[in-house]
Amino acid sequence: MTRHEPGDILARRYLLLDPLARGGMSVIWRAFDQSLHRMVAVKVQCSSLQTGLGDRVRARSEARAAARFIHPDAIEIYDYGEAVTTSGEVAAFVVMPLLDGVPLAERLERGPLPWAEAAAVAMRTARVLAAGHARGLVHRDVTAENVLLTGDGLKLLDFGIAAWAGDPDDERGTPPYVAPERLAGAPTHPAVDVYALGVLLFTMIEGRTPYPETTWEQLETARRPYPPPRPPGAPHAIALLCQRCLDPEPARRPEAAEVAAALTAALSLPKRLRRGLAVAGAGVLALSLVALMELPRDAMPPGVTASPPASPVASLPSTSMPSASMPSMERSPAEGRTVRQAVDGFHATLEGSDVCGALGGDVALDLKQVLRGALVSPGQEDSLLAGLRRKLADREREGRLAPACRTQLEISLNEITAARRSP
Template identity: 65%
Template sequence: MSRLEPGDVLARRYLLLDPLARGGMSVIWRAFDQSLHRMIAVKVLTASLHAGDCERVSARSEARAAARFIHPDSIEIYDYGETVTTNGGVAAYVVMPLLDGPPLAERIEQGPLPWSEAAAIALRLARVLMAGHARGLVHRDVTAENVLLTADGPKLLDFGIAAWAGDPDDDRGTPPYVAPERLFGAPTHPAVDVYALGVLLYAMLTGHTPYPETTWEEIEAARRIYPPPRIPGVPHSVASLCQRCLAYRPEARPTTAEIVSALTSALGTATLGRQVRRGLTVAGSAAIALSALLWLQRTGFQDLEGMVMPSPTAIMPSPTAVLPSPPANHIESRPALVESTPVTVDTVEQAVDDFRTVLEARTPCGATDADVVLDLKQVLHAAVSPHGPSASTTAGVRRKLSDRMAEGRLAPACLSELQARLDEIDAALERD
């Protein structure tokens, strides 16, 4: 049949407006539901346009199963159908909400993600897959293109073309993410999703997929039997987990439940480590300040006429400051200690780092769950990204903070500190 065009109507209801994305298996359209008068997304399954009755029956069964699968990080299925188009062809389609957010693939194209951000995204996806696997559903096409980075966090597309575990395999899937056993026609199994998640985690950590092959023929010719080299610069537990997910034999791969446990532990350990380091820094700064006070007392500085004894806050150094050694002629140089220079944030990057530091701190934001932390980081990244709107603003982040506060997922003290950091970011944006 001829390809679909803007203006075509599916099932006398869904008006196709313009294509949003194209993949090897489908085309996603921005569309309008003429019955309910709302904007939607329609994924037309190109692989089934010329399919026979058996294939369409299978696709229909899979879509119905996926429609009964509801998870907050998976895109809901509104409708599934097959229709004769205006050009006389048969189109199978899935109707979904129209979400605002770029594919994860676009984020990866900009370069590797920080390991903690990559692990947090993988954790969210592993939870979705774990829930699907518990119901006997296998996604089969976990890719960077099928993950949307929305304001509410990463969302997994395409459970609308999932299969039941044990079903015969087919050619659905994206070659760089295809597990080796699929080349030999092995039945559908949750391990194929684990392999794809391993590829995705590797891509987030390095900026590219672990193998260069991009077609079924190239993958079959490559005959990969060993996992890729360990990824440097990330915690051992995360690098090891990625390798295990990419194991050649499916039984050697972890389950999604084991992935969830490993990533939760890695992220928790990292958070604890940051808190310990931050505590040691603060303790070190206090010790330096106390030493300074004792030195001043020994030199008799407090007895000098016309001099004002500085307050502890005036001589308290910043965590990165180093107190100089007393000069030989300390009497003449003492007035310099009386004046304190206020600490200011000079760049947007520094202000953003301060926001993230507060967000990850045990006090006052320690009770904030990982999903909210990731959500706020992504919203802030979008607000100040050089690829974002020309007029960068923290208004969206402030609205998100208010929403999370109203939901009871943000402590008042944490909210206050984060708002103060946003004030610093706004000031830095104005200077830029």
């Protein structure tokens, strides 16, 4: 294991000052960039890189890919490097902005979070993971130590040393958050991040991890003959989602985008219904959610949308985009939805009084026009839809688009893309 002391200099540039946080895989240092004369955060991996050329090339490739991964809830990567320690080991490090925030792990030392607050943190984390997974990146170390709570919201750390989906496992990770299939040497897969997300959600709600094992050795000998636990302090729907994330079979876990969608749906309910979620018994809550899903759309409470659990986006009729103007929209259903239905869902979310209720009319109109332009431009749809996603991120950074609103809109865009590609 690599060791560093205050005063050490990495890559003849980064002067380590004092450690800010320690995790199972790394230590975050407050450091001074002697080239640009600015304070930075440097995350140094505890384990030494193997000296094989292939391993080091892969580590650099992963870091470069992560540096190109830009997301408002993922911390920016300034630099990646490898430094030889005084013991002759090779330590990989990532340089990031020095942000004013509190690690989620430190917050949890004071006790668990209210379920709605925990769900909001998990939802935003799931959204970052889903964006990374869409680019083939797997985080592998989603933990409370790697979620930073700042004045501008959360930041997910450590995408600087991620892995490509399909890469061999290299035992990077924090044991309580490690998915069971990793113990058998399964290749890296997005499902390992979803398992860790389930551990994170459980820990936020209950103030403890779902299982007691804290070391790799304890994981190797752990026996879990029973179904994964549910956090008793959460509403039934949230507890069930958490249990699904903890499923020992990776194929049975939801995707990160599904987790984000389900949590967004729960958080998008009107406050009077959310108060009911917090106090209702499991059976009553389950029946209430089923009843909501089966209500006619014109009878739904304001801001609540009816849809299957895995993709909770409304498909209300929309009259603002005549079908005759978009010949490319008539496609076969994808996941039970046509392009028309997915577009209607996008419009319904924009016009919803709860999820996007504070959205300015100029922003809503602009988003509708960009979507329409994408769907009537043969051969350019993918690039224009990608531009629309970037616009959503920009509007959120500007404070003109609520995180829950953006997530719902991105879900609709995912459905539009899937329906367009359906044969």
